[in-house]
Amino acid sequence: MTYTVGHYLGERLAQIGLKDHFAVAGDYNLVLLDQLLEIDGLRQVYCCNELNCGFSAEGYARANGAAAAVVTFSVGALSALNAIGGAYAENLPVILISGAPNSNDHGSGHVLHHTIGTPDYGYQLEIARRLTCAAVSITSAGDAPVLIDHAIRTALREKKPAYIEIACNISSQPCPRPGPVGAILTDAPSDPETLKLAIDELADFIAARKKPVMLVGSRLRAAGCEDAAIRLADALGCVVTTMAAAKSFFPEDHPAYAGTYWGDVSSPGAQQIFDWADGVLCLTPVFNDYSTVGWTAWPRGDNVALMDTRHIAAGGKAFDGVHLRDVIEGLIGRLKGQPKKDATLVEYRRIKSLDAPVVAADPKAPLVRAEMARQIQGLLTSDTSVIAETGDSWFNVMQMKLPRGARVELEMQWGHIGWSVPATFGYAVGAPERRIIAMIGDGSFQLTAQEVAQMVRLKLPVIIFLVNNRGYTIEVEIHDGPYNNIKNWDYAGLMSVFNAEDGHGKGFRATTGAEMEKAIAAAVANREGPTLIECVIDRDDCTSDLISWGRRVATANARPPAAR
Numbered sequence: 001m002t003y004t005v006g007h008y009l010g011e012r013l014a015q016i017g018l019k020d021h022f023a024v025a026g027d028y029n030l031v032l033l034d035q036l037l038e039i040d041g042l043r044q045v046y047c048c049n050e051l052n053c054g055f056s057a058e059g060y061a062r063a064n065g066a067a068a069a070v071v072t073f074s075v076g077a078l079s080a081l082n083a084i085g086g087a088y089a090e091n092l093p094v095i096l097i098s099g100a101p102n103s104n105d106h107g108s109g110h111v112l113h114h115t116i117g118t119p120d121y122g123y124q125l126e127i128a129r130r131l132t133c134a135a136v137s138i139t140s141a142g143d144a145p146v147l148i149d150h151a152i153r154t155a156l157r158e159k160k161p162a163y164i165e166i167a168c169n170i171s172s173q174p175c176p177r178p179g180p181v182g183a184i185l186t187d188a189p190s191d192p193e194t195l196k197l198a199i200d201e202l203a204d205f206i207a208a209r210k211k212p213v214m215l216v217g218s219r220l221r222a223a224g225c226e227d228a229a230i231r232l233a234d235a236l237g238c239v240v241t242t243m244a245a246a247k248s249f250f251p252e253d254h255p256a257y258a259g260t261y262w263g264d265v266s267s268p269g270a271q272q273i274f275d276w277a278d279g280v281l282c283l284t285p286v287f288n289d290y291s292t293v294g295w296t297a298w299p300r301g302d303n304v305a306l307m308d309t310r311h312i313a314a315g316g317k318a319f320d321g322v323h324l325r326d327v328i329e330g331l332i333g334r335l336k337g338q339p340k341k342d343a344t345l346v347e348y349r350r351i352k353s354l355d356a357p358v359v360a361a362d363p364k365a366p367l368v369r370a371e372m373a374r375q376i377q378g379l380l381t382s383d384t385s386v387i388a389e390t391g392d393s394w395f396n397v398m399q400m401k402l403p404r405g406a407r408v409e410l411e412m413q414w415g416h417i418g419w420s421v422p423a424t425f426g427y428a429v430g431a432p433e434r435r436i437i438a439m440i441g442d443g444s445f446q447l448t449a450q451e452v453a454q455m456v457r458l459k460l461p462v463i464i465f466l467v468n469n470r471g472y473t474i475e476v477e478i479h480d481g482p483y484n485n486i487k488n489w490d491y492a493g494l495m496s497v498f499n500a501e502d503g504h505g506k507g508f509r510a511t512t513g514a515e516m517e518k519a520i521a522a523a524v525a526n527r528e529g530p531t532l533i534e535c536v537i538d539r540d541d542c543t544s545d546l547i548s549w550g551r552r553v554a555t556a557n558a559r560p561p562a563a564r
Ligand SMILES: Cc1ncc(C[n+]2csc(CCOP(=O)(O)OP(=O)(O)O)c2C)c(N)n1
Pocket: 389, 390, 391, 392, 393, 415, 416, 417, 440, 441, 442, 443, 444, 445, 467, 469, 471, 472, 473, 474, 475
C-alpha cells in the first residue's frame, strides 16, 4: 500500500492522542476521508453540518486535549470557521482540515464550484489566518510533512486552533511516514534568568501583603496548571475563588475554596472577602465585559499580580518567556516553611453563612426553576460533566456544588448559542466513561438541535435538560422586545423524529417536579441513547443573578459615545 499525505496527517492525529475525528463529506475532501479511514485507531465520526462539526471537535478537545474536524471547501469550511473562532476564544487546539481545489487549478484562472466565483481561492486561507494560530495550504506532497507538523505543533503549544487545507488531488500522493511524536510536542523551556526574576517579584508581592486571595481564571486548564494551582493554594493558605468561566477548574471541596468571584453575582461571601483582601493573585484570568459584570468588578492596579500562561506581571514589572508551571513550582518552593497567609480564609469562615438546604417543591406543583436546578444537582457525581449553554443555564450551573472530579464546561468567551448541543456530542465521544449532562435553553437548542441525531446514532447516553421558558430569557433581562419570543417546538417529541427506525433516544416533557423526577429515573436507566427532558417553566422564572448581571451588562452596552 502506498503511504500518502492523508495517511501522514491521520497518523499525526493518532499520535497526538486522537481516537476520533469529526467530518462532513464533500467532493473536495472525499479522497482525504478515504485516507483517514485507513488509519488504525482513528474513528471517523460524522456530523449533520459543518458548524456542528466544528463545535463537536471543540467539545471533544475539552474532553481529550485536542481534536480535528474535516470539511469541504468554502460551503463547509466557512461554517466551521465560526466554531474555530470559538476554539480560539476558548483556548482549545482544534485542527480544522479543509479539502481544497485541485493543485492544477490554483493560479489557472479557472472558476470552480463552491467558491465565490472568482479564480482566486485564497480567501479561505486568509480568513483562517485570522482565526487560528497557524494556517497552511498544501498544494504539493513534498511540502506536506513540514506544513502539517507546523500546524499541529503550533496548535498544541499555543492551545489554539490551526487550519490545514489540502488540494483534493494531493491527499492520495505518496509521502514519507511521520517520525516520533516528540518532534511536534517540543516547546522552548522557560528562560532561567527571567524565571528567577519573576518568582522574586511574586514572592515579594506576597510577602508585602497580609490578606491575599487567589483568583483562578479560565485559561488554567489550557496552561496545564490545575494541579499546580492546588499545590500553590496549599502553600499560600489563603482563600481561593474561581471566575465564572473557570467553574470546576479548582476543586470545590478544597478547604480554601470560597466559590465564584463574579462581582455582585458572586457566591455568598466571595465578594466581601475579595473586597477585604489587600492583594489578588490572578491565575490565567480573562477579564471581559461579562466576567467583570459590565466592568464593575475588574481586579487591577497595584494590589493585583497576574500569573498568565507565559506572562507574569507584578510590582509594576512584567516578565515573558516563562511557563506558568515553572513559575508556580518556583513560588511554592519559596513559600515552603513560611507562615501561611491565611487571614482571608479565617475571615471567610467567620462571615460565610451556612448553606440552607434546598427544600424539594410540592411534586404536583407546576415546575419552577429552583426545583429543576435542585433535581439536576442531585445527579452530580464525581464522574459527571455538565455542559451549560449561554443563557440562564450559566447562572443555574454557577450555583451548583460540585463533588471532586465533576466538571463544568462553559463557552463564556465566544458565547455562541447552540454551541452546547454539538459540544456535548463531541465531549461524549471523547469521554464515554463520564456521566454527561447538558443544560440548554430552548432558544439555543433551536440553532443546532439536529446534532442530537448523532448522539442517537452513536448510542451516547447523554442527559439533556432542555429549559423551555418560551424565549430568550437572558436577553429579556438585558434588553427586551418582540425578538426575544420564539416559536415553541415539541422538543420531547423530536426524539422520535431522530430515532426513526433504529434509534433508542428518549424524550420526556416535565411540567411538575414529579414528572421531572420520573424522567430523570428513565434517563439514568437509558444506556442505549440520549434522553431529552423538556423542563417547562415560566418565561420570567430565572435566577436573580441573571437579572442583576443582565442589568450591569445592559448598562455597559448602553454607554453613550465618548465626546471627541
Ligand atoms: C449565535 C448567536 N446568536 C445570537 C446570540 C445572542 N443571544 C445570546 S443569549 C440568547 C438567547 C438564549 O436563549 P435560551 O437559550 O432560550 O436561554 P434562556 O436565557 O432562555 O435560558 C441569544 C439570542 C448569541 N449569543 N449567539
